Amino acid sequence: MFKPKNNNNSQSELKQQSESNKQQQTEKQNNFEKKQLQKAKINKKQKNESIKSNSNQINEDLAFLESLIKNNKELEKKSNTVIVLEKKSDENQNILGPAYSEGIKLVKNRFQDNSAIRLLGNWQEGQTQQTQPPTIRIDEQFPENEYPIGEIQNYQKDQAFRTSSAELKEKDKLMDSQIKCLRKAAECHRQVRKYCQQLIRPGKKLIDICESIEEMSRFLVRENGLDAGIAFPTGCSLNNIAAHYSPNNGDITTIEYDDVCKIDIGVQVEGRIIDSAFTVAFNPKYDKLLEAVKESTNVGIKEAGIDVRIPDIGAAIQEVMESYEVEIDGKIYPVKPIRNLCGHSIEYYRIHGNKSIPCIKSGPNVKMEEGEQYAIETFGVINGKGIVYEDGECSHYMKDFEKTSVPIRQPKAKALLKFIDQNFDTLAFCRRWLDRGGQNGHIISLKQLCNAGIINAIPPLVDIRGSYVAQYEHTLILKPSHKEVISRGDDF
Structure with a gap:
């Protein structure tokens, strides 16, 4: 025979089930909210990281641009310095000579090793007023005009008496x-x-x-x-x-x-x-x-x-x-x-x-x-x-020492001869020196002077x-x- 349920128990079970459902819904809601919160945090973190990354990139770009501007300024400054140094070097070369360049180390040392050239002696240690490389003119090294004496050799055989002659030593002074x-x-x-x-x-x-x-x-x-x-x-x-x-x-x-x-x-x-x-x-x-x-x-x-x-x-x-x-x-x-x-x-x-x-x-x-x-x-x-x-x-030429004046009709040849007289006279010269003196295109005029016998050509001897x-x-x-x-x- 069928037995009906107790109403009180049924209500209690329903209540418990209702509370269980509520609790499950609450937990679901909490879990959902936690997930949403975590998702939001992750999004925020990613957003922050993105902003930070963008910010770093911007900072790096700015730093690069600043560095580029700075380098360009330094290069421009260095370029200007080189020009200044070159100008200064040109000025110094007039004072310190053709071997001087800006920043070169100058030392006063007479010694020099010449072993690279066969049978050539080394320059020995000793007193010197000259630098290496040379930058001081001779007259500045010897302001009293007392220049070094060369190698003295005595006369031999029947001229040996000259070495001890007081009279001849006095004659030396006349020279x-x-x-x-x-x-x-x-x-x-x-x-x-x-x-x-x-x-x-x-x-x-x-x-x-x-x-x-x-x-x-x-x-x-x-x-x-x-x-x-x-x-x-x-x-x-x-x-x-x-x-x-x-x-x-x-x-x-x-x-x-x-x-x-x-x-x-x-x-x-x-x-x-x-x-x-x-x-x-x-x-x-x-x-x-x-x-x-x-x-x-x-x-x-x-x-x-x-x-x-x-x-x-x-x-x-x-x-x-x-x-x-x-x-x-x-x-x-x-x-x-x-x-x-x-x-x-x-x-x-x-x-x-x-x-x-x-x-x-x-x-x-x-x-x-x-x-x-x-x-x-x-x-x-x-x-x-x-x-x-x-x-x-031929590169060497020299004015004939014995030649008297010869009339020159060609204007260019006459101008070249005037330049030679003023700069070389009877000393030998070369074509490079004519070029250096602004006598460009001198070959024909030089040949005319040679043909006239005023200038002697001195070709290589082989x-x-x-x-x-x-x-x-x-x-x-x-x-x-x-x-x-x-x-x-x-x-x-």
């Missing part, structure tokens, strides 16, 4: 004015060649070497028209070219490791000329050639003296020169003196005087005399004939191709009580 000019020119020569000995390296253009030497010579001696300056174009004769080669503008010839190059430099003060040369070689295979010629020059200097017969000096040079042999690649080459190249006397504004000193026993029976000045230079060659001839493009010529040269003066090798230095 002081001339000697001071020569000593000033010689000190300039030493400092210029010391400078260039650090510049001459394989791969260097010969024209750059010559112009560096000449600009430094002009600066150090304080070039002043015909009163002081360069005595003749810088020679840089390569290999079989023995002498009188200097590059014309446009010549891109370089010196290389296997070359033999003669560097011939001249400086003059009040017409008193220093003429001195040395040979540059980098390959030790040429050592014996260089040694032969250097020793021959030193023997010529030793033999020179008052009342000495010039052919006897040539004989002594020849004997030394021909005693040497050079071995190259297993083949033996005798060193030959170049028979038609000579040393020479030097006169006032005249590089080649009336007396010649050959490298062999030859020539007239002429004697050296007291007070004379000489360039003792010797030339030796291997794999050559020992005789030179003129060949190649031995046969494949030969190698070396040269060393010093200037000396025969004073009454001794001879002074004025151009002598630590280098050679």
Whole structure:
């Protein structure tokens, strides 16, 4: 039989179920709200991060722009500084010379290592007023005009009495004015060649070497028209070219490791000329050639003296020169003196005087005399004939010393001659110097002056191709009580 439920229990269950439903709805609502809150927090966080990211990007962009503006300002400032420095450097170059550049470190150190050039001595430590590189003119280094004395050598044999003669020593003093000019020119020569000995390296253009030497010579001696300056174009004769080669503008010839190059430099003060040369070689295979010629020059200097017969000096040079042999690649080459190249006397504004000193026993029976000045230079060659001839493009020219005035009709030739008279007179010059002086397009006018006999062309002197010529040269003066090798230095 069916039994009906109790009403009280039913109501209690319904109440409990209702409360359970409410609780579940509340929990659902709370969970929903929590999720919404978390979602809102996440959205807010993402939004903040996005804002922050955008803000960082903006800040980075601003920083980049600020940095770019700052860099541009610094570059502009630096660019302006370079211009200022260059202007300052140009001003300083007038004061401190062609080797000076802004910021360069200047040191006063006489020592210089010359081991890169074969058989060339190092410059030794000692007192110096000059910087490296040179920035002080010669007259500023020696304000009292007391310039360094060259190498003193006593006379020999029957002239040995001169060394101890009080009377002759007094006569020496009469030559002081001339000697001071020569000593000033010689000190300039030493400092210029010391400078260039650090510049001459394989791969260097010969024209750059010559112009560096000449600009430094002009600066150090304080070039002043015909009163002081360069005595003749810088020679840089390569290999079989023995002498009188200097590059014309446009010549891109370089010196290389296997070359033999003669560097011939001249400086003059009040017409008193220093003429001195040395040979540059980098390959030790040429050592014996260089040694032969250097020793021959030193023997010529030793033999020179008052009342000495010039052919006897040539004989002594020849004997030394021909005693040497050079071995190259297993083949033996005798060193030959170049028979038609000579040393020479030097006169006032005249590089080649009336007396010649050959490298062999030859020539007239002429004697050296007291007070004379000489360039003792010797030339030796291997794999050559020992005789030179003129060949190649001419760069050297010189006014004929003996030529009287000749009428010139061509206006351009007349203007060129006036320029030559004012700037060089009887000193040798080269085409580069005409270009430098604004004498553009001078070739035809120069040829006209040569054809008229007013100007002498002096082409390069060469031995046969494949030969190698070396040269060393010093200037000396025969004073009454001794001879002074004025151009002598630590280098050679």
